[in-house]
Amino acid sequence: MRTAAIIIIAGLLSINLFSQEQMGPANKKLNSINCAKVLAERNIVETVYGIKLRFTEEVNNILEGSFEGSVETKTGKRTIKGIEFEPVKYDAEKDIAQATATLKLKNISDIVDKEKFNIDKFPEKVIKRTAFATSSPDKARKIAAIRAAEIDAYKNLYKKIGGFTLESNTKIENFVLKSENVKASVIGALMGADFMGFTWDGEGNDAIATVKLRINVKELSEMIGEKIVDADKDFIEAEGQGAQKSAAASPRKSKDEGKQAMKTDIIEGNINVMP
Amino acid sequence: MAYKMKKHTIIASVLFSFLLVYSAPAGQKELMEKKVKELIELNKIVVEKNIDLKKYNNQTVFIKAKLLQVTDTEYKVKVEEVSAEAIKDEGKKDDDSVIVKAKISEKPDKTFYLDIEHVLPPEKKESDKKEKETTK
Numbered sequence A: 001m002r003t004a005a006i007i008i009i010a011g012l013l014s015i016n017l018f019s020q021e022q023m024g025p026a027n028k029k030l031n032s033i034n035c036a037k038v039l040a041e042r043n044i045v046e047t048v049y050g051i052k053l054r055f056t057e058e059v060n061n062i063l064e065g066s067f068e069g070s071v072e073t074k075t076g077k078r079t080i081k082g083i084e085f086e087p088v089k090y091d092a093e094k095d096i097a098q099a100t101a102t103l104k105l106k107n108i109s110d111i112v113d114k115e116k117f118n119i120d121k122f123p124e125k126v127i128k129r130t131a132f133a134t135s136s137p138d139k140a141r142k143i144a145a146i147r148a149a150e151i152d153a154y155k156n157l158y159k160k161i162g163g164f165t166l167e168s169n170t171k172i173e174n175f176v177l178k179s180e181n182v183k184a185s186v187i188g189a190l191m192g193a194d195f196m197g198f199t200w201d202g203e204g205n206d207a208i209a210t211v212k213l214r215i216n217v218k219e220l221s222e223m224i225g226e227k228i229v230d231a232d233k234d235f236i237e238a239e240g241q242g243a244q245k246s247a248a249a250s251p252r253k254s255k256d257e258g259k260q261a262m263k264t265d266i267i268e269g270n271i272n273v274m275p
Numbered sequence B: 001m002a003y004k005m006k007k008h009t010i011i012a013s014v015l016f017s018f019l020l021v022y023s024a025p026a027g028q029k030e031l032m033e034k035k036v037k038e039l040i041e042l043n044k045i046v047v048e049k050n051i052d053l054k055k056y057n058n059q060t061v062f063i064k065a066k067l068l069q070v071t072d073t074e075y076k077v078k079v080e081e082v083s084a085e086a087i088k089d090e091g092k093k094d095d096d097s098v099i100v101k102a103k104i105s106e107k108p109d110k111t112f113y114l115d116i117e118h119v120l121p122p123e124k125k126e127s128d129k130k131e132k133e134t135t136k
Helices: A002-021 A025-049 A137-161 A217-224 B002-023 B026-050 B126-135
Strands: A051-060 A066-074 A088-091 A096-104 A126-134 A164-173 A176-190 A193-201 A208-216 A235-242 A266-268 B059-069 B074-084 B097-101
Touching: A025 A088, A025 A096, A025 A126, A025 A193, A051 A137, A051 B026, A066 A137, A066 B026, A126 A137, A137 A176, A137 A193, A137 A208, A137 A235, A137 B059, A164 B026, A176 B026, A208 A217, A208 B026, B026 B059, B026 B074, B026 B097
Parallel strands: A088 A266
Antiparallel strands: A051 A066, A051 A176, A088 A096, A096 A126, A164 A176, A164 B059, A193 A208, A208 A235, B059 B074, B074 B097
């Protein structure tokens, strides 16, 4: 009985993998474009309503550096309307789609709590967020590294705005510190961050992605009607870094796969992604 | 018996952590090592600035502090709790916060992109790949 169940599960898994491999160019394109658009929409929600963060980083010094770090993020279920897309770019050779979503603040004026948020002050404010997506697992690892770097940047931005807790057990021997255990942690939420861009350090699979995020503290303070942080600067910036996963994760099958894509302008052409 | 079990568990977890760190790909390993250095260095600065080392000599000190990163190299530190095995300390008062300077990471100037042309990292050069193959 148990053997039969294992055989059935293995069969289903292999069919799923086979179907992923067999995804035609048209399906790949639709899948990548739809994913990029959904991710761009998620980024808009993260900027408008905020992103919840929970992170812990722990160093156990027994090994002079065994490290355990985790960052969890959550974006609440939110109603948002009026998101528009700039023409989606698609690189067929590399199977990468780029979607840029825009949202005018005045478009959400009827669904935002006006007592909390003074968005009428910025009627022409447009929020713009870009996302990339692919259906190819080898490229997905690289794009996932950019997202990991983005989450790291959110965390670092929060460290500058909300602070974090540091806990440590430190052995002092002969007046010299001998660190044994250090833990940094935070739970908080952050809104209003703009994605400034990314860059790569290194080459190929060892390359590390760096992402820069920025918050317009002055504007956000005026919008929510209270001082955010004791800073004279108008902007607070933070960078985050992300690495690529060692093994390619098999992509989950999209529910919308095969469905007709939303009507959008797509710029097609060869883009020299690899220098 | 319980001591032996605990010892085995510690050894197993240490080996597991070691494997986790050293089986990670180069990029991930680099980031983890960087983070370890940053946290240890930050803790060192926080402890040195807030604790009387003579008082706690040859002891293990627990410290809990709230940190706010003021600039890339400066942190505002408010110690919430300090305790040791023998001496109990109430820690610093709420309003007693200090600024510590901690140069824990270097930030070289970078050019940031937000376009499809730069979304993938540069590929490894063919000559490097061939060199690796020949050394194998």
